[in-house]
Every structure is written in structure tokens, then in C-alpha cells.
Amino acid sequence: MNAQHHELIIIGSGPAGFTAGIYAGRADLKPLIFEGLQPGGQLTITTDVENFPGFPDGVMGPDLMEAMRKQAQRFGCQSVYEMINDVDLSKRPFTLKSDSNTYTCDALIICTGASAKTGKLPNEAELMGRGLSACATCDGFFFRDKEVVVVGGGDSAMEEAHFLTKFASKVTVVHRRDAFRASKAMQHRVLNHPKIEVIWNNGVVELLGDKTTGLKGCILEDTTNGEKRELKADGLFYAIGHKPNTDLFKGALDMDEVGYLTVQPHSTKTNIEGVFAAGDVADSHYRQAISSAGSGCMAAMDAEHFLGVDSSANKYAENIAY
Numbered sequence: 032m033n034a035q036h037h038e039l040i041i042i043g044s045g046p047a048g049f050t051a052g053i054y055a056g057r058a059d060l061k062p063l064i065f066e067g068l069q070p071g072g073q074l075t076i077t078t079d080v081e082n083f084p085g086f087p088d089g090v091m092g093p094d095l096m097e098a099m100r101k102q103a104q105r106f107g108c109q110s111v112y113e114m115i116n117d118v119d120l121s122k123r124p125f126t127l128k129s130d131s132n133t134y135t136c137d138a139l140i141i142c143t144g145a146s147a148k149t150g151k152l153p154n155e156a157e158l159m160g161r162g163l164s165a166c167a168t169c170d171g172f173f174f175r176d177k178e179v180v181v182v183g184g185g186d187s188a189m190e191e192a193h194f195l196t197k198f199a200s201k202v203t204v205v206h207r208r209d210a211f212r213a214s215k216a217m218q219h220r221v222l223n224h225p226k227i228e229v230i231w232n233n234g235v236v237e238l239l240g241d242k243t244t245g246l247k248g249c250i251l252e253d254t255t256n257g258e259k260r261e262l263k264a265d266g267l268f269y270a271i272g273h274k275p276n277t278d279l280f281k282g283a284l285d286m287d288e289v290g291y292l293t294v295q296p297h298s299t300k301t302n303i304e305g306v307f308a309a310g311d312v313a314d315s316h317y318r319q320a321i322s323s324a325g326s327g328c329m330a331a332m333d334a335e336h337f338l339g340v341d342s343s344a345n346k347y348a349e350n351i352a353y
Contacts, residue, residue: 033133034126034133034134034135035132035133035134035135036124036134036135036136037061037062037063037134037135037136037137038060038061038062038136038137038138038338039055039060039061039062039063039136039137039138039139039140039334039338040062040063040064040065040125040127040134040136040138040139040140041055041062041063041064041065041139041140041142042065042067042115042127042139042140042141042142042143043064043065043066043067043141043142043143043144043276043310043312044064044065044066044067044096044100044110044142045096045142045144045310045311045320045323046096046099046310046320046321046323046324046327047142047144047309047310047311047312047323047324047326047327047330048064048066048140048142048309048310048327049064049096049099049100049102049103049324049327050099050309050323050324050325050327050328050331051140051142051309051327051328051330051331051334052064052103052106052108052327052331053099053102053103053106053108053331054327054328054331054332054335055108055140055331055334055335056103056105056106056107056108057106058331058335059107060331060334060335060338061107061108061109062107062108062109062140063108063109063111063134063136064103064108064109064110064111065111065113065114065115065127065129066110066111066112067112067113067114067115067143079091079092079173080092080095080169080320081172082168082169082172082319082320082321083095083320083321084321092160095320113129113130113131113132114129114130115127115128115129115279116128116129116130116279117279118279118280118283120139120280120283120284120303120306121283123137123305124136124137125137125139125305125306127139137305137338138305138306138307138334138337138338139305139306139307140299140307140308140309140327140330140331140334141280141284141292141301141306141307141308141309141312141313142308142309142310142312142323142327142330143275143276143277143279143312144275144276144310144311144312145273145274145275145276145291145311145312145314145315145318146273146274146276147165147166147269147272147273148165148269148271148272148273148274149165149269149271150182150234150235150236150238150269152235152236152237152238154238154240154241155238157241157242158238158240158241158242158245158246161240161242161245161246162240162245162246162247162264162265162266162267163238163246163266163267163269164266164267164268164269165268165269165270165273166268166318167181167190167191167192167194167195167268167270168194168319169319169320170266170268171194171195171197171198171199172198173266174195174198174199174265174266175198175199176198176199176200177198177199177200177265177266178199178200178201178202178203178263178264178265178266179195179199179201179202179203179264179265179266179267179268180202180203180204180205180235180249180262180264180266180267180268181195181202181203181204181205181267181268181270182204182205182206182234182235182267182268182269182270182271183204183206183269183270183271183272184204184206184207184208184210184211184212184213185211185212185213185270185271185272186212186213186214186217187270187271187272188204188206188211188213188270188271189211189213189214189217189218189220189221190217190270191268191270192204192221192224192227192270193217193220193221193224193227195268196224196226196227199226199266200226201226201227201228202224202226202227202228203227203228203229203230203262203264204221204227204228204229204230205230205233205234205235205251205262206229206230206231206232206233207232207233207234207254208231208232208254209231209232230251230262232253232254232255233251233252233253233254234251234252234254235249235250235251235267236250236251236252236259237249237250238250238267239261246264246265246266246267247263247264248261248262248263248264249261249262249264249267250262272289273311273315273318274289274290275289275290275291275292275311275312275313275315276312277290277291277292277312278290280292283303284301284302284303284306284308285301285302287315289315291312291313291314291315292308292312292313293313294307294308294313298329298333299313299326299329299330299333300333304337305334305337307330307333307334307337308330309323309326309327309329309330310323310326310327311323313326314326
């Protein structure tokens with residue numbers, strides 16, 4: 032099977048991938064973007080996006096991603112709806128394989144994102160963005176004067192719960208154990224907040240509501256005796272962590288203990304020259320559409336610089352050889 036060669040390949044779409052595509056396309060790098068099985072990334076399952084600059088009245092997540100896609104394609108980006116399932120980064124050009132094709136490239140930008148951990152309940156997909164969320168910073172505004180639930184017991188859960196008190200009339204933290212894993216300082220903020228109630232030794236086993244009605248509440252199960260009860264809520268936020276989509280690069284690229292790709296300070300460069308990472312795949316802290324877009328810009332500029340310098344070096348070497 033003959034490999035298709037491209038100067039630059041971007042794995043993953045979303046704000047990081049499309050922004051990288053826009054900047055790389057404008058630099059005449061003619062990037063190939065692999066959008067995978069969820070074209071547009073996590074924002075395609077988000078309803079209203081109100082904190083992305085340039086949209087004073089908000090914008091639907093899928094509409095924002097489609098606009099970014101069209102803008103990237105305007106500058107020469109080509110989208111491929113395939114999953115890359117094997118990479119060889121040991122030598123250049125890098126080799127990437129999907130189920131049906133083999134590709135090579137001189138530079139690679141990884142924008143595969145991170146997936147929020149959820150309870151893996153049957154109707155999560157249809158309720159996501161309709162009362163169910165994994166990002167209080169993104170969606171907290173929509174729950175002003177409403178009652179919400181936060182699931183988790185670590186620092187992230189404490190931060191989400193405390194943030195939501197700015198909007199919600201009541202925040203209920205549901206934790207499967209009888210003590211939080213969060214730092215003492217974070218626990219103190221939650222346990223002493225008048226708007227926050229904690230339900231210990233319980234897990235969410237069922238979500239109430241559907242795509243039409245939105246989330247109406249949840250069923251809790253006591254982890255000590257198995258008793259179940261209904262808890263009404265207008266919103267439920269999972270805060271049990273994120274899993275970066277980096278399994279494909281294990282053993283090839285440096286990662287932290289969770290699996291986020293590590294990059295050099297003030298850049299998007301990984302430990303392999305010519306490979307760059309942008310968006311949530313390398314960001315365990317902010318995880319916002321706008322910060323992902325910014326790092327996508329950085330990655331494209333880093334790749335352009337790398338390819339420009341590398342091209343000049345190769346031409347110099349060729350002249351010396353002759």
C-alpha cells in the first residue's frame with residue numbers, strides 16, 4: 032500500500048485542530064486534518080457556548096465547530112473522517128495508519144483532546160448539554176437560581192462545587208465514600224459553604240429525564256446498604272476527572288502520570304522534534320475552547336517554523352552534497 036505524503040498532518044479536530052488548520056493553511060502548508068469518529072470534538076455535543084469571544088448572543092457548539100471547519104477548509108485544509116490507530120514516530124517522515132490507508136508527514140500536530148470521565152449510565156449521551164455537564168466553568172451560568180448536583184470527591188469536585196455557588200441556589204455534592212480525597216483547604220471551602228450540602232457514601236446509578244425534557248434528577252444508591260432514593264436536580268456535573276486521548280502515543284511521547292502529553296515551556300513542542308501537541312491533550316488545567324484554540328495557533332506556528340528551518344537545512348545539505 033502506497034503511503035500518502037503530506038507536509039503537515041493534524042490528528043483531531045475541535046478548537047485546537049481547526050485553529051491549527053487555519054493558521055497552517057494560511058502558511059500554505061496544506062494540512063490534512065483527521066477528524067476521527069467525533070468530528071468537531073466535544074463541542075459538537077454542547078448546546079449553548081456563551082464564553083467564546085465574538086458571539087455576544089452565544090453560539091451552538093456544533094455551529095461553532097462547523098464555522099471553524101469551513102474557515103480551515105477555506106485556507107486549503109483537507110478533512111479526513113478516519114481514525115488513526117497506529118503511528119511510527121521513530122523516524123521522519125512520520126508514518127500514520129488508519130484502517131484503510133497509510134500516511135506520512137514531515138510534521139505532526141496532535142489535538143486528540145481529553146474525555147471527561149462519567150458514570151457510564153445509559154442516557155448520558157442524550158442528556159449531555161441538557162442538564163448534564165462535565166464543566167462548571169463552561170455551563171454554570173445556565174443554572175442560575177437552580178439546584179445542581181456535583182459528583183466527585185477530589186479537588187476538581189470541590190472547585191466545581193464552589194464555583195457553582197455563584198449561580199445555583201443549592202449545590203449537592205455526592206461522593207461514594209465517607210471522606211473527600213481533596214486537599215484540606217478545598218474541603219474546608221465546601222464543607223463550610225451555606226449553599227453546599229454533602230451526601231456521603233452514595234453513587235449516582237440512574238439519570239432521570241430525556242432529550243426532550245432535559246435532566247430532572249437522579250437516583251442515588253447507598254454504597255453501604257444498597258438503598259436507593261431519588262434526588263431532584265436541574266443539573267448534574269461530573270467532576271471525577273478526565274482521560275487524555277493519548278493511548279496511541281504511549282511509549283513514543285513523554286506524558287505525565289495521568290497521560291497528558293508534556294510540552295516544552297512556552298511552546299507546543301513534544302520530546303520528538305517535529306511533533307507538537309495542542310488543546311486538552313496537553314492541558315489538564317484550563318480545558319476551555321478558547322485556550323485550546325490559542326494552543327492550536329501556537330502549534331501551527333511552531334510547525335511552520337520547524338518546517339521552514341528544516342527545509343532550509345535540507346536545501347543547504349543538498350547544495351553541500353553537490
